[in-house]
Every structure is written in structure tokens, then in C-alpha cells.
Amino acid sequence: MAEHRYRVDVVWTGATTDHRSYSRNHEVLATGRPPVRGSADPVIGRGDPERWNPEQLLLASLSQCHMLWYLHLCADAGIVVVDYLDQAEGVMNSQQFEQVTLRPRVTITDGDRAEQARALHTQAHQRCFIANSVNFPVNHEPDIRTE
Incomplete structure (x- = not known):
């Protein structure tokens, strides 16, 4: 590699x-x-609430990496995605992240391919470099919609 x-x-x-x-x-x-x-x-x-903090940036990295792999896999499979919104959330204790949950709401053009579109989230997770680099669970709760 x-x-x-x-x-x-x-x-x-x-x-x-x-x-x-x-x-x-x-x-x-x-x-x-x-x-x-x-x-x-x-x-x-004691940080500035108008600036990004490292915890938000880690969460954003996980969400972005998953989305980019997901869009790639959908394009390869011929599934047309027209909208993607992830409302990601991380849970941290005083020492470390315990888990992150990605909640992508994905809109596709072909409702007959909704289950295939949902399944591609598993593959995107397996390929995401960032998710493969962290020591806590990254969960997925996808919501597939049709245009």
C-alpha cells in the first residue's frame, strides 16, 4: 500500500x-x-466558543471520511445521491471519546435501491481511514430517503 x-x-x-x-x-x-x-x-x-475545538474537528473528520467513501461507493454502484446531511455526535468522558454516532440522512433518486444504499454505509465504514484509526466505536444510523 x-x-x-x-x-x-x-x-x-x-x-x-x-x-x-x-x-x-x-x-x-x-x-x-x-x-x-x-x-x-x-x-x-477555557476556549473561545466561536472557534473550532479539537473534539469537533475529530468528529468532522470521521463524518467527512465516511461521507466521501459513501459517495464514492454509491457512484460506483450507480446509485444517484442528491443530498447528504450527517448530524454526527460524539460522547466523551473526562479522558477520551467513548463513541461517535454518524446519522447520515441520504436522499437518492431510485427508491428501489434504498436497501443497497443503506448497505453501502457498512462498506464506507470499513474503508474510512479515520474510523480505522480511532480506538472507540463509530456507529451509523443511516436514514435513506427518495427524491
Whole structure:
């Protein structure tokens, strides 16, 4: 299997004079892309609620990876997807994520292929690099609709 490498820069400036007062705000940068404005979770890490936190970004990565594989598999199978919305949710205790549940609502054009479209979520999960890299369950509750 080919090796793929990814690089991001996480940039923070400030002064850590005391753990209550320093800014958690930072930027995630990658060549040729707009910056992601990051911070800590405001509830547990004194972060800025208007910025993305690492927990949200992990959840987004799982959801995106699943969606991209799912769309690929549907295209290969000739299933036309016209809308996809995932309302993903993660549950974390004080130390780690316990589970993530993806809830993709998918609209396809051919109702006769709804069960096949539902089954492709299992294959998408098996192929998702991010889901294969985490140590907690990633569950799926797909809702297949017809246009």
C-alpha cells in the first residue's frame, strides 16, 4: 500500500503565565488552504466558543471520511445521491471519546435501491481511514430517503 503523508502547522503565540489566563486560540495552517481558527472546548478548556475545538474537528473528520467513501461507493454502484446531511455526535468522558454516532440522512433518486444504499454505509465504514484509526466505536444510523 502506498504511503501518504500529510502536514499541518498549528500556530499559537502568547504567554503561559498562568493556566487560567493564557489564550487557547490558535490557527491550523496548510499550504494553499484557508486557516482553521482553533481553540479549546470552552466548557472543559477555557476556549473561545466561536472557534473550532479539537473534539469537533475529530468528529468532522470521521463524518467527512465516511461521507466521501459513501459517495464514492454509491457512484460506483450507480446509485444517484442528491443530498447528504450527517448530524454526527460524539460522547466523551473526562479522558477520551467513548463513541461517535454518524446519522447520515441520504436522499437518492431510485427508491428501489434504498436497501443497497443503506448497505453501502457498512462498506464506507470499513474503508474510512479515520474510523480505522480511532480506538472507540463509530456507529451509523443511516436514514435513506427518495427524491
